[in-house]
Amino acid sequence: MSATTSSLEPLFTILSYSYATLETNFYKLPGSSVVARYVKSSHQNDPGRTLLEVFLIIFAIRTLLQSRTRADNSGKHFISFDEKEIDELVDEWTPEPLAAELSPKEQAELASIPVIVGPTGPKPKLSNGKTVLNLASYNFTGLAGNEDIKQSGVETLRKYGLGSCGPPGFYGNQDVHIQLEKDIADFLGTESAILYSQAFSTISSVIPAFCKRGDLIVADRGVNFSIQKGLQISRCTVRWYDHNDLNSLEQVLEAIEKERQKKRSPLTRRFIVTEGIFDHDGAMSDLPKLIELKLKFKYRLILDESISFGSVGRTGRGLTELYNVPADQVDMLVGSVANGLASAGGFCAGTNIVVNHQRINGTSFVFSAAMPALLTVAASEGISILRNTPSILSTLQENIRAVRVILDRVDCISIPSHPASATIHLHVKLPSPMHLSPRVPPPSPSLSSSSSGKPSNPLSPTPREAPQFDAELEEKLLQDVVEEALAQGVLITRAKRLRGQELNDIRPSIRLAISAALNKKDCEKAANVVKAAFVKIVGRQRR
Amino acid sequence: MAINPASPTPSMFRKKPSSAMSTAASYLSAVSKADARARGLNGGSTTSTPALSLSSSVTSSSEDTVLHEDIGDSADGLYYPSVPPTSEQVFTTVHTEFGHCANESYRYTSRHTPGEPVKGVVEQDPPYYILITTYVSYLLVICIGHLRDFIGKRFKPSAFRHLMTQDGYAALNSDFDSFYTRRLKSRIDDCFSHPVTGVPGRTILLLDRYSTDHNVTFQPTGTRTRGLNISSYNYLGFAQGDGPCADAVEESVARYGVSACSTRREVGTLDLHLQAEALVARFMGMESALISSMGFATNSTIIPALVSKGCLVISDEFNHASIRYGALESLLREVISQGQPKTHRPWKKILIIVEGLYSMEGTLVNLPALLELKKKYKFYLFVDEAHSVGAMGPHGRGVADYFDVNPRSIDILMGTFTKSFGAAGGYIAGNKALIERLRISSHYSAYTEAMAPPVLTQVMASMASIMGVTIIPETKNSSSLSLLHSSNAIPVPVTNLEATAYPGTAPSTALPNWVSLPPSLCDGSDGRMRLRRLAFNSRYLNRALRKLGFITYGHDDSPVVPLLVFHPGKMAVFSRMMRTRAIPIVIVVVAYPATPLVTSRVRFCLSASHTKEDIDLVLKACDEIGELLDLKQAVGERWPLEEITKRAVELVSMKECP
Incomplete structure (x- = not known):
């Protein structure tokens, strides 16, 4: 024992000597006493504390040194290659073609798109030289081709040129835009309105302008694609209720409220998002009930009236006029100038606060060039025509009734659309034994949830009992119907959707868009052609 | 398609008859005087026949080429070219929409010289004091903004109600989220979203407005101001109500x-x-x-x-x-x-x-x-x-x-x-x-x-x-x-x-x-003229600003010319001073969040419709305002303004512009 101690003696002396020199040198450094004092005070005879501090320092240095941009570079998934290997990998790599070739079905679909030669309207001429009755264009009030609108359009062209040449923030904000915004607000009875230059981009920009991460949206399961995109961009929490079923909405709202009280989570912005008349099937929302619910649960209502504005109500003001609800009860009323006024663009009407917020936060308002002045004035002119001639809307309703009378009682057609809706969706109704998937949902949406006991999961956009249908087969049948009707001189179209990109599979339909520009006799004639086409094609399928 | 050498086809809509203006008449008389002068210089006899036949077409087209509306002061070069055209020069465009420029030397072709390496941007940094004061000025407005919020919430809660939770509704826009908009942007809101009317061509008509509540709302005054438009995206000048x-x-x-x-x-x-x-x-x-x-x-x-x-x-x-x-x-x-x-x-x-x-x-x-x-x-x-x-x-x-x-x-x-x-x-x-x-x-x-x-x-x-x-x-x-x-x-x-x-x-x-x-x-001559005029204008303004000592970004041939002003406050002042000049100039200013925080800038968007005189006007304005706001921070050779305007063609055709 002593032998080992004595043999280690020189080593200890060297160690103590070097320690002493280190200490003196350390104290020579300026500011070193401060460090020493800090270490001493933090040590406090507790080695654990020092250890912790050392770890903290190492951790801090490591974090600082770590590259912030490419964290996975040093991660365990990174495989290091040398330059030659990388070159080989680069040479080997063959990308997929940029765009997949069209399948024969898609090619047929592309070839089947009708081309109108000359102006569109109630009786357009097609590229095959035939003049047809048009039950497909969004020309509800017959404003397309109106001579007064053309006249004012040309006057505007001479005064303003065509393009606005800039976004509204940078001198693209022309007096005609201000005028149309005012016209829309006056027409609807809201404080203010804001004009977007494309209808599709309107609501998909309005939703993210208000709803941010952490906010809550309760949305209908059947909302259109533009709303779906808006919800996606906003990245907020979305809860779903059954399509056009306000009882389901109430249940969802109650459940959310209960959950919130239980968790005591802070109050966030809450919205109900739905459509006036649904783009997917023409069903109509019960606006008074919606307003009642939204007020009861203190939600804000974002209502997309892209189809209903300019097609229902005494003068075409949309759902608010039809149900006699003041438009200021709807917090954000979104509509389409393109559909409703046969021009271009969309709008969002609401209070000054709502509108001014969008002037800075509505991405497609801020970054897009303002709408061409000519189209803006055409829309203003359209509003004044609608205001002054209520007979247009009554003609439209008569035409809708005339078509519905004929099509409602055809046993191979089911119509989910509201009787007053100017868009009429026609589904194929196949008799059960023949149909691959027999359960066809009841056409009336209010019944759909009551059939099953359990409500759908509000977290999922798909309903518990998703309607069953054979989309391929129905699409094919409907396309045959479209072509058959076209051969008989009636232009109709399938409602085109991107299957697979929509949230839910939507049942294929033919979408008729009724116009006030046709007279009743033409409407009846066209409806009879559609009926005959359905009977012929679906009948052939049955045999 | 039909080729129609004559004036526009008769269509179903008749143009409103243009009432003859006294100012239009004075313009025409200037044209005829210039005609006479040109003929006198040429000796008259040699070109007299074509000149005569052409002069009639000048007269007939000039009625269309001036604007059919009340014109206030016509001496500012916005409505009529400062140099009246000669009889050989026939313009078919309205001068306020598309400027008259007959000088063929004010043309350039936008093209990359083959073989030459594509230069990266030479981004010049301003002196440190500019950067520091820019940060300080942001800090200052942020502090003042928070102070105003703090005081405002206690003494005037009604003004903040829409930013607060009320009646069980969360605020549509919380005071934190909207701070930048309310306290920073609103100070200079008069530079944005200005309502305009008419063709956004070479000139633009601003609808004048004023604010009594610190830019929260604007009231129209009912008057209009025509300004030289360097703001619209109208590169080839196709924003035209005529033609x-x-x-x-x-x-x-x-x-x-x-x-x-x-x-x-x-x-x-x-x-x-x-x-x-x-x-x-x-x-x-x-x-x-x-x-x-x-x-x-x-x-x-x-x-x-x-x-x-x-x-x-x-x-x-x-x-x-x-x-x-x-x-x-x-x-x-x-x-x-x-x-x-x-x-x-x-x-x-x-x-x-x-x-x-x-x-x-x-x-x-x-x-x-x-x-x-x-x-x-x-x-x-x-x-x-x-x-x-x-x-x-x-x-x-x-x-x-x-x-x-x-x-x-x-x-x-x-x-x-x-x-x-x-x-x-x-x-x-x-x-x-x-x-x-x-x-x-x-x-x-x-x-x-x-x-x-x-x-x-x-x-x-x-x-x-x-x-x-x-x-x-x-x-x-x-x-x-x-x-x-x-x-x-x-x-x-x-x-x-x-x-x-x-x-x-x-x-x-x-x-x-x-x-x-x-x-x-x-025959494509109109299109070529537009392309070549745009290329000249872009190159001229880009290089001239640099020669004046400004820091600009971008490529010499770019029709978008960003001029760096750094300070957010200077940016607003620049915009206002340009707009309120004797001949107003309309420009776009951009700041954070569209640009990095410190590089607030003025963005000029050139057009083929601008004439060389218009660019000179912009340069003169920039020179004066830049001097006042201490914006000329670039290093490198500088030319005085007179030299730049005189040697414009040389400046544009130089291979390199240091």
């Missing part, structure tokens, strides 16, 4: 109305759409093209159709920088060798998205370098030419034309019609398979409204006048019908090889037969 393009649009409104009333895949496809798309494809030198009704939404509605899970999209706001430093190459090597995260499966495809001309920086993409990389790394290239199409290249076909590369070596060319064509909307051009795929699976074709017929006509007319038109005799079946069934193979009887080559002319059969264009448009 052959507007005539064509008028005719299309009469024939087609204003809307197509449906989506493209349903029943919104008109013959005009197919014709316009074929023309766009030809213009871009691509196989096929499609048109969407909103430029901003074009990208977002088509990219989902091209990429799916397992595809990599590389897009970088500092593309120009990363390409310069080779960062892109190392990134590509890494992603290709590593494959997808975790699974290490190879990427299905890699799509690189670049902008042709960066709208905030004025920098150009280094296309040749990118194409070099593309050959090796096999990625797909998407060039967003929102600002460069029409504005760059000797034929106005965008960056590919500028660098003289084959456009088909780029996979996707996207652009807008808002900027150079005076229209709206956007396009995608590419090979046939790509475009057909987009027609079937992109959002745009299934859900968005089809482009309106008048807009399509403006696109076609302006595009044809840039390209020039080759007259091809009409075949048996009408041309408009022959296009319909085969957008892929247009049965155009090729009599002239030039008509098919890129960058070639448009065959007359590619236009609707009711469009009638005057000879100056058909």
